[in-house]
Amino acid sequence: MNPPATPAMISAHRLSKEFTVHKKEPGLRGSLRALFRRRYIVKEAVKAASFEVNEGELVGLVGANGAGKTTLVKMLAGVIHPTSGAASVLGYCPWERDNRLRRKMALIMGQKASLWWDLPAADCFLLLREIYQIPRPRFEATIEMLTEMLEVREQLKIQIRRLSLGERMKMELVAALLHEPRVVFLDEPTIGLDLTAQRAIREFLLRYLREHRPAMLLTSHYMEDIEKLCERIIILREGEIVYDGPLARVVATYAPYKVVTAHLDGAQGAWSAESAAAALGGLGEVAEAAPGVVRLHVPRAEVARSAAAVLRELPVVDVTIEEPEIGAIIERIMRERGGAER
Amino acid sequence: MTPRLFWLVYSTETRKLMTYRVDFWITAVLNFVVSITVPYFLWTAVFESAGMATVAGYTLHEMVLYYCLAVLLGRVVRGSDQLRDISTDIYEGSLSRYLLYPAGYLPFKYAQHLANLLPSVLQLALLGPAIAGVIGLPASVAISWGSIFLALAAVAIGNALYYLMSFTLQTVAFWADNIWSLIVMMRIAASLLGGLLIPLSCFPEWAQAVLAWTPFPCLYHLPVNALLGKSTFAQAAAGLATSLAWCVLFFGAARLIWRRGTLQYTGVGI
Known part of the structure; x- marks a missing residue:
């Protein structure tokens, strides 16, 4: 069981x-x-x-x-x-x-400071130690560990307002994680x-x-x-x-295609973006067609056939087959309206 | 909130305050001089044109002393101008971090408020004896240990009362974004009906009788008159008891509104 x-x-x-x-x-x-x-x-x-x-x-x-x-x-x-x-x-x-x-529990808000602006980080942490009732030995060990990991030990005695944005964010992280x-x-x-x-x-x-x-x-x-x-x-x-x-x-769910990028030899004929797109449009969606580069979104099952056709039809110098960028897919999903899929 | 945390919040806030030296001296001296000059010339003119030795129960000497004390003690009663802190926390969303702490917001803020009194207490300790030395005490005024005790009690209760009134009023920010006008109205009402702008004995008898049941006299009138020996022990005790009752009432109201308000709180942004 x-x-x-x-x-x-x-x-x-x-x-x-x-x-x-x-x-x-x-x-x-x-x-x-x-x-x-x-x-x-x-x-x-x-x-x-x-x-x-x-x-x-x-x-x-x-x-x-x-x-x-x-x-x-x-x-x-x-x-x-x-x-x-x-x-x-x-x-x-x-x-x-x-x-x-x-x-x-802790909440860290990158857009909102939670530390006291006029105090050095060390004083803020002492206040938090009391708020969260952290025993002193554990508090000291945690401070040491966190400030070492984030490399901010030297800044502990500097007023929060005088720290750089990055240092301030690191102090916010230390503050939020003090009570483990x-x-x-x-x-x-x-x-x-x-x-x-x-x-x-x-x-x-x-x-x-x-x-x-x-x-x-x-x-x-x-x-x-x-x-x-x-x-x-x-x-x-x-x-x-x-x-x-x-x-x-x-x-796999949102991008049922792969990206086939062909780098063209400019010396062999006048391959413009339009002519390359016209020749390869049937193989997949032309995502980009600039002089010297053609980028296609090709259905996964068609990748081998399409890559062969690209090599056959165009004066290719180099060809790459890649997964689409995750960030771009997510951004596309975020922008789309309706048709939600779980 | 534990007493230790209360003390730590208090002392941390005090350390923060003491870094602003220029502000301390500007408030201590310039602000005081400005606050006293206008009433001094006004009442000198009133006494001259009336041709009377006393107005509303005060000689000119007593009246000047009344204003000096009302300004100095009043600062301690009111605390610093951080009284918009709570509404600002709600309006700007800074309240969020306090809602995450395992410590009450009201005691946290009250500890900060008490710390903010320290400059006013120091100013009172520095300027009080200096003023007594410069303008002297009228023969009619005999400051005793008893009057000092009553005045201190009135200041302490007045301070708590003013804070609770302000806290309650500021929680309206949960529903209305900008409550600056409400705070200004409260200040004006407190100054006028509490005895900072004019002594309450300038009001008609019936108005004084009504005012005695309001929270305002404990803010300025009671501490000053208790110190000057103008209030009998019975009057002062009755005033303090009324103010304590108002403290309880405002405390209850503050808790109730707070509970309802945090249901409305959006923390700014979606």
């Missing part, structure tokens, strides 16, 4: 959130009118979202701006109340804000950072995940974050989950 499955650390069941937003006409006339009569619209930010995240899992939550990612995270972290639906984080209802849950949370919500943790800082934070998150095995939910606009960190992703479109599954499966 199989042992009972470990209950999910994060679980959402038909979670929905509606916001009532005041809609104002532009200009002075609109402002004057709004003084007497206001128009409100109801915006459905999240629609019946259901999913689970288990121990040691880092799930990427992706979606265009306004898709409802942050709202979903805020509901699960207990910051806002849902309009309907249920959720459980470590067995607690998050918006009831039980202190036992709050001691085991079992559930971590990361809302755009690498936003605005340079490539080096982004990479450092990604490496840190992976190491932290490996060593501590918390359940993590990450939102990011950077596809590299998602590709490097998440094996599973949830795609939100206009508040609705349109995909929940392995990152690798996105390609």
